[in-house]
Amino acid sequence: MAAVAVATRWRLLLVLSAAELGVTGAPQPPNILLLLMDDMGWGDLGVYGEPSRETPNLDRMAAEGMLFPNFYTANPLCSPSRAALLTGRLPIRSGFYTTNGHARNGLRCSTAYTPQEIVGGIPDSELLLPALLKGAGYASKIVGKWHLGHRPQFHPLKHGFDEWFGSPNCHFGPYDDKTRPNIPVYRDQEMVGRFYEEFPINLKTGEANLTQIYLQEALEFIQRQQAAHRPFFLYWAVDATHAPVYASKPFLGTSQRGRYGDAVRELDDSVGRILHLLRDLGIAENTFVFFTSDNGAALISAPRQGRWPSRRGGSNGPFLCGKQTTFEGGMREPAIAWWPGHIPAGQVSHQLGSIMDLFTTSLSLAGLEPPRDRAIDGLDLLPTMLQGRLTDRPIFYYRGNTLMAVTLGQYKAHFWTWTNSWEEFKQGIDFCPGQNVSGVTTHSQEEHTKLPLIFHLGRDPGERFPLSIASIEYLDALRRITPVVQQHQEALVPGQPQLNVCNRAVMNWAPPGCEKLGKCLTPPESVPEKCSWPH
């Protein structure tokens, strides 16, 4: 990773413009801007067919860049998918899973339960993208939700980020600060307030100014780095589309889609402003921007009679089920790459992409190699984006430490099917409302490891019609899939599971900086417990 190697790689890859020269006149790698949405679904963007078509800025971003219709997260939940993005590794490798129950999810935050009790977090042994980018001179900032562990040793600035504005957990609440503290908001290493206190969210009206704050943080950081002629990595991890869904006053009530649509509109507007600033500053051609989401839309929060906090969820378009599940609706994500002058405009790529590719691709953009001492699951997508190259690769779908499914080419094989338990389902907790497919969206954990359910995703993107196990097509697909899965499983070394142990004492009672604000709370007695994961 010598500076010479970096420069050489750049001269080979790109024709350099003035903006691509740093202070020293040496070639400067492009800025990297990852826009990560929270619980936003594949079908929430106009360009992916949302009927109200309220995302003109994102649609334009796609028209100016490359759209990925087959882009996947690494896990159908917020926390493991974020760990995957920043490590380039499946959560099973980095430890973002639980072994407390078979095929159980971990560190979810879509229901009334919040994971402040979680003792674990991102292990020090994991190499995160911002830390690696330092090697190529990048300044880095995370704006928004971290979710890789809320205890101080896990914080972003301990793992390579230079700056942080945002929260360690989801914005659930308000809590009473006695049985459970409100989630803190940090600036860098110290808290600056808490949700529902200094950072209000009105659950009744849905009003919160957070997206505007996150937007300003992004704009200010970009301007500052540009002025300093320093390449930057900005990880904009906003959460307005995660329950409880919120928007600021100018956007509330403006969408045809209700409050969820208001949040989408504000995020779309913000993306428009960010791209506009890049153009205004003359650094658009030297800034790689990627837009995606952490998991599928939470259909459980969709408008229905029920006890769920918001009943406001997004759309997974024609795909089955949503967040929490390993059907396409839970794992396939909106994805747009934008880099004017480099990525040709108006392209659609059928590359099977993964959120983990953003790790490897970002390193490649910086002229760096991915670490060689560990398994990395991310691909470098630059050849796809710059030259339209397609690479065969599998997509693995996990829940906990169970490999639920794999996609290879157009074929998806389910080794296990499960949405949630009968007990939950009977209480009205439905991850696939109005979409239950007999024998597919099962409510008991059904094993198909010997004869997987196989779907052709081109003909049947909604996973409704499994191939007949007697067909030649089934046998051909199985013959191709089996060795890929075997190889994966034989080589797999699971990380130490981080989501097994809970302890009420580790919740956000007294975050760093609480003293200055007079906002420290007294934690209860430390009682480590096995976390229980119903899903």
Added chain:
Amino acid sequence: MAAVAVATRWRLLLVLSAAELGVTGAPQPPNILLLLMDDMGWGDLGVYGEPSRETPNLDRMAAEGMLFPNFYTANPLCSPSRAALLTGRLPIRSGFYTTNGHARNGLRCSTAYTPQEIVGGIPDSELLLPALLKGAGYASKIVGKWHLGHRPQFHPLKHGFDEWFGSPNCHFGPYDDKTRPNIPVYRDQEMVGRFYEEFPINLKTGEANLTQIYLQEALEFIQRQQAAHRPFFLYWAVDATHAPVYASKPFLGTSQRGRYGDAVRELDDSVGRILHLLRDLGIAENTFVFFTSDNGAALISAPRQGRWPSRRGGSNGPFLCGKQTTFEGGMREPAIAWWPGHIPAGQVSHQLGSIMDLFTTSLSLAGLEPPRDRAIDGLDLLPTMLQGRLTDRPIFYYRGNTLMAVTLGQYKAHFWTWTNSWEEFKQGIDFCPGQNVSGVTTHSQEEHTKLPLIFHLGRDPGERFPLSIASIEYLDALRRITPVVQQHQEALVPGQPQLNVCNRAVMNWAPPGCEKLGKCLTPPESVPEKCSWPH
């Protein structure tokens, strides 16, 4: 409808280019080209979110024109929706319905049953678009499926078209020509062969050259009219996406979506060639083109184990169910308007549009007024397309003579719910495979006329979560919908039902022209019967 009025109207509406001047130097109204697909769904186009994104020409047409995400057919079946397009009237007015059973569909052709036995057809009292356009000097042609009655008195040339190449019925078959004759293909007033005989369709491979033939017919007609400086009306009613789905050899096996996708790709390619010719001839700016479909994708034909002829159907995107039903999947259609230099590029209109608007809009383009002696349901969409104006209007959803539902603004009220009978459903005939919503996709005819099921289509396009009847929103919506429905029903004068009587003797045994070809068959004895409609 004097010529002076026509000219004046044109001077007001348009800045005329050279291409818009006819032989006499007088202003010439624009050519009208209606591209009507068969059983193609809302979700089948890339621009509407089809994940394989295999419609580059249609996507470009949308980028150059106006996309309608809220465009509806007038009935979830081929035949009544085509009658509605050409008359501007609901099928209940023109007679394209049956009273043989409650809420029954008519003249469908998605199952093994074929409606050659139907005695009725388009009544002489109905005024069809091509007949009216004659008043403004248009030459007109229909290419493809007619479906407004196969007996000679109902044929296109008896109802205003100057030319016809295509068939009166669906391309089901092959038949044995003893119990049932193969469907004839006509040029103008005489048959030129039959499907599966002179016009082969290979059911096994899916190969048929028909789309290429229909394309050549369109290109030749356009070139001929352009050379004659005559405004033309071309109704391109192709049927490759209707079961049995077919494509020509160069397209077979090229789609990620299987044979259905091959058919879509060939149709997309054909649209591209047509638009290309218009540009090449320099008449693009003087040709109004509209793309839509006759009803939602036939999900019953989707890839599943079963007894259906093709098991190959399209996609209705995020919408519920498909063809045959009055859920959104059966009635909402892909729709693109294209008229370079007049309709601004890259627009999306949220106007609730109807296939019947194509009648009124076409007349308006020709400088003609719609007939005043009868109820016309179509709106003139020119103000929408040219000035972005939005007009409040209801969309009515009928099955037979039963008003099943109405949409007003964002609210859709179902007065009756029904997909198909329990008897059929238990045999595996499912119009909503993998999408059955309890209390919504019912298998008995459930009446909700007093308290309709109401959905907010913006928040819940998939019709999964009816509003609570105790909510203020429900009451407000009902208060607005009720008078609109009352007014509609009070003023309604149903036409003489055309789909009640069947007779095997009226089938296509001896179509005009059969003598010359030696292809006349002997009809059986005339036995008029009441048609039976299971759906």
